[in-house]
Amino acid sequence: MKKGKIIILSGPSGSGKTTISQYLLSKIPKLKLSISCTTRTIRNNEKNGKDYYFISTNKFFSKIEKNHFLEWEEVYPNIYYGTLKNEISKIWNKCQHVLFDVDVKGGLSLKKKYPYDTLSIFIMVNSLKILKKRLFLRNYENLSQINIRLNKAKMEWEYARLFDIRLLNLNLDQTKKKVIKLVYNFTKNKSYCI
């Protein structure tokens, strides 16, 4: 199989992974998002097959049984997310690089599976207060769902040191400059496609 590189973005909910992913995808044409499966309900601004493959819990479990996932997690209670094996092969076969936007456990298990040619980036902020404010302003979740995400963030911070890079996302323009430099330098090597 042809092989591009792998960029993993992980970090607490609200840290800015999706915002940063979209920016990177718009700037680096050879970088493609690995579209995950999820059982959560679709949001108004999302498109099935572009942001996620939105599937039922039954279908998700049947994919687990058929061994279709590289990794999967119950990221929030009764809400499942999984990386499809054929996403990565589809992208690599076109000689492109794969971008993963996955939770912290998923990010670490992907890095373990693909230790070489993989850059894992932990997107962080320096207080729960900032995360809370961002999640409120984003207005996708209710208070109890936001609290679940904030509680999980406390645990996720413990894993930040296991990532190749920790990127503090406070000023978005500065973050964009840093992240594009990192990813561009990591993917620019011409011999990536073997």
Ligand SMILES: Nc1ncnc2c1ncn2[C@@H]1O[C@H](COP(=O)(O)OP(=O)(O)OP(=O)(O)O)[C@@H](O)[C@H]1O
């Ligand atoms: N540096 C920043 N300063 C202020 N707001 C930001 C910054 N980065 C992202 N945001 C905003 O914070 C909110 C959360 O960002 P985003 O949805 O990208 O987070 P996420 O890490 O992908 O969350 P989730 O894991 O829940 O999908 C969004 O409304 C986004 O516009």
Ligand SMILES: Nc1nc2c(ncn2[C@@H]2O[C@H](COP(=O)(O)O)[C@@H](O)[C@H]2O)c(=O)[nH]1
């Ligand atoms: N382990 C995995 N985590 C994933 C995958 N796809 C997305 N995610 C993460 O789930 C949360 C939820 O995000 P939201 O879209 O519901 O706000 C976030 O941390 C994503 O990074 C996956 O395939 N595997």
